[in-house]
Amino acid sequence: MRFFFVSLAFLGLFATLVLPACKHDPLFSGGGDPDPVDTLDPGTTTGWPCSPDSVYFEVQVLPLLISQCAMPGCHDAASHQDGVVLTTYQQVMATGKVKPFNPGGSDLYEVILETDPDKRMPRPPAAALTAEQKSLIRKWIEQGAKNTTCNENYGSCDTTNVTYTNYVGTLMSTYCTGCHGGANPSAGLRLTTYGEAKASGQSGKLYGVIARLPGYPAMPQGGAALSACAVSKVKNWVDKGMPE
Numbered sequence: 001m002r003f004f005f006v007s008l009a010f011l012g013l014f015a016t017l018v019l020p021a022c023k024h025d026p027l028f029s030g031g032g033d034p035d036p037v038d039t040l041d042p043g044t045t046t047g048w049p050c051s052p053d054s055v056y057f058e059v060q061v062l063p064l065l066i067s068q069c070a071m072p073g074c075h076d077a078a079s080h081q082d083g084v085v086l087t088t089y090q091q092v093m094a095t096g097k098v099k100p101f102n103p104g105g106s107d108l109y110e111v112i113l114e115t116d117p118d119k120r121m122p123r124p125p126a127a128a129l130t131a132e133q134k135s136l137i138r139k140w141i142e143q144g145a146k147n148t149t150c151n152e153n154y155g156s157c158d159t160t161n162v163t164y165t166n167y168v169g170t171l172m173s174t175y176c177t178g179c180h181g182g183a184n185p186s187a188g189l190r191l192t193t194y195g196e197a198k199a200s201g202q203s204g205k206l207y208g209v210i211a212r213l214p215g216y217p218a219m220p221q222g223g224a225a226l227s228a229c230a231v232s233k234v235k236n237w238v239d240k241g242m243p244e
């Protein structure tokens, strides 16, 4: 087992050393600053492994709330509609009136279940949360609504064979499509389909915004930066021609 992790560590080091070979890629020239992926933080594979039985606030619930509820004009710190701000744990608990272990008594959960379009969140024309997203929030509250985190790349960061179907699509729907979807997407940009994500990848912007390169707005807006591992997976996907 130990040997396995040591080998992975070497693989990671190897990947970091060969990545600069892609540097001439015209898509990513510009700025002249060091590419953050070239200095991939080895710390991104440490921390806590994720257990499939638990829901983790920082990596599953908060990104969803930021993307689906904290869009400009809604529940970001600047707009704070109805005094509700959903961008930090403390504010989610207080202004979303979350009662640990009691989803039915928690406003945050009640409003996403509403069937009356005048009361439901997110408000139409935004789509309702999916059954999966609703049950994620329910489970998090049932488990005590704690401020928890984990590292989905614990032990290793595998950037090979990244496709839209096995990785990028889920990343977009967790972190981006609340703002970049629906009838009135932020910046006029939709990221809800393979074709849309591919076009953004091709333009260099998808990588620019998540790697937070100079000259690009930092995404997800209002949220923490994606992990270096996630950024490097997306870079690999773009470099490989954005396979579906």
Ligand code: HEC
Pocket (backbone or CB within 6 Å): 066, 067, 070, 071, 072, 172, 175, 176, 177, 178, 179, 180, 186, 187, 189, 191, 200, 205, 206, 209, 210, 217, 219, 220, 221, 222
């Ligand atoms: C909370 C809302 C929100 C979230 C979440 C969000 N964005 Fe954005 N995005 C915006 C806004 C607003 C702009 C315009 C910002 C600006 O130009 O300064 C923007 C701009 C962009 C642009 C630049 C568009 C252009 O043509 O210049 C890209 C690319 C982008 N976002 C990708 C993403 C990706 C990828 C994610 C997920 C990792 C994401 N965004 C998450 C609100 C959001």
